[in-house]
Amino acid sequence: MKNIVVTGGAGFIGSNFVHYIVNNYSEVYVIVLDKLTYAGNKANLSGLPKDRVELIVGDICDEELVSRVVKKADAVVHYAAETHNDNSLEDPFPFIQTNLLGTYTLLEACRKNDVRYHHISTDEVYGELPLKEDILNDDRKLAEKFTTHTPYNPSSPYSSTKAGSDLLVKAWVRSFGLRATISNCSNNYGPYQHIEKFIPRQITNILCGIRPKLYGEGMNVRDWIHTNDHSSAVWAILTRGKIGETYLIGADGEQNNKFVLESILELMGCPKKAYDQIQDRVGHDLRYAIDSTKLRQELGWEPKYTDFRAGLKHTIQWYIEHEGWWKNEKRVVEKRYKKQGQ
Numbered sequence: 001m002k003n004i005v006v007t008g009g010a011g012f013i014g015s016n017f018v019h020y021i022v023n024n025y026s027e028v029y030v031i032v033l034d035k036l037t038y039a040g041n042k043a044n045l046s047g048l049p050k051d052r053v054e055l056i057v058g059d060i061c062d063e064e065l066v067s068r069v070v071k072k073a074d075a076v077v078h079y080a081a082e083t084h085n086d087n088s089l090e091d092p093f094p095f096i097q098t099n100l101l102g103t104y105t106l107l108e109a110c111r112k113n114d115v116r117y118h119h120i121s122t123d124e125v126y127g128e129l130p131l132k133e134d135i136l137n138d139d140r141k142l143a144e145k146f147t148t149h150t151p152y153n154p155s156s157p158y159s160s161t162k163a164g165s166d167l168l169v170k171a172w173v174r175s176f177g178l179r180a181t182i183s184n185c186s187n188n189y190g191p192y193q194h195i196e197k198f199i200p201r202q203i204t205n206i207l208c209g210i211r212p213k214l215y216g217e218g219m220n221v222r223d224w225i226h227t228n229d230h231s232s233a234v235w236a237i238l239t240r241g242k243i244g245e246t247y248l249i250g251a252d253g254e255q256n257n258k259f260v261l262e263s264i265l266e267l268m269g270c271p272k273k274a275y276d277q278i279q280d281r282v283g284h285d286l287r288y289a290i291d292s293t294k295l296r297q298e299l300g301w302e303p304k305y306t307d308f309r310a311g312l313k314h315t316i317q318w319y320i321e322h323e324g325w326w327k328n329e330k331r332v333v334e335k336r337y338k339k340q341g342q
């Protein structure tokens with residue numbers, strides 16, 4: 001793996017992956033293909049050596065461009081997507097276009113050029129799980145965590161387009177022998193995450209003197225993983241994963257939103273209850289939880305950043321030190337949320 005194309009490499013998780021490669025694998029050259037939508041930012045790649053990383057600004061739906069870029073690669077790692085559930089509820093079309101048509105365009109380019117492909121996906125394709133306490137009180141033996149055998153049951157336009165893109169990959173493996181793998185990861189946190197997302201939205205709200213916003217009662221559970229652990233898992237799958245397989249990535253980081261928000265407030269020296277409970281997200285998934293046994297047993301992967309409180313503290317510090325990175329965007333994001341009643 002000498003030449004890797006990373007789509008969406010100027011976004012949150014993609015750029016963290018590019019940093020991870022540059023810091024750990026000196027022989028690898030990375031081409032980032034990114035449209036630089038509102039979620040992409042050149043600054044996420046600043047400081048990286050020019051002889052190791054190249055940014056090509058373009059759309060993954062552009063067949064001619066994609067074919068030209070993919071031809072040069074040993075592998076494509078596909079992160080580019082429209083990623084925010086709330087946006088998908090306002091306007092699903094960009095999700096259909098990038099997540100489905102964009103993935104199709106990449107798959108065709110990899111098939112025609114026999115290039116190894118790794119598909120980045122989400123645990124949201126499986127829909128929601130009941131809360132742990134409800135499983136204990138129910139005798140139907142409900143699933144406790146997502147595994148690769150859990151049926152797909154996506155809830156939002158975002159997760160349904162991610163589910164559709166996963167299915168395209170599976171079909172390209174079976175029908176055309178594409179050398180592909182898929183990973184479905186849980187909620188990431190860490191530096192460079194766009195401030196529309198839960199954790200950075202609340203940190204930057206506090207820094208701007210705005211009261212944090214919790215959807216509903218805040219009992220929804222997310223399985224948090226530090227983005228560096230996601231990167232090491234993707235590298236393990238890309239280099240040692242079995243072709244045609246799906247791996248679930250998670251670090252046993254379940255927390256409900258209320259706990260996460262109150263932890264942020266406490267770590268930032270604010271009263272624990274200094275937030276507003278607001279209108280809930282439509283179709284809001286209750287709980288996600290990943291069983292990553294397969295990845296751990298088959299590939300020997302282990303997460304390193306498992307102290308959530310320490311990770312949160314470090315992330316808060318990053319947003320404090322990088323005000324220039326997010327400040328201009330804050331007004332736009334909050335205006336959009338206000339229009340949506342959130």
Ligand code: NAD
Binds near residue numbers: 011102123162185
């Ligand atoms: P992000 O929104 O921060 O970044 C997405 C990137 O893709 C941006 O740089 C954007 O400019 C680029 N992009 C969007 N449309 C494009 C197009 N048509 N052509 C080229 N580039 C385009 O997203 P993220 O949170 O970093 O997520 C990255 C991937 O990881 C996505 O596939 C997402 O589904 C998946 N994922 C995210 C999480 C999470 O917690 N954020 C968890 C599991 C999986």
Ligand code: TDX
Binds near residue numbers: 084086122187214
């Ligand atoms: O202001 C908020 N208040 C709030 O309570 C926001 C923005 C969110 N929330 C809640 C909704 C969710 O239960 O916090 C939780 C996390 O919300 P998001 O950051 O929007 O993430 P989520 O919807 O869980 O999806 C994320 O993880 C899986 C990513 O955005 C997806 O791209 C990924 O696939």
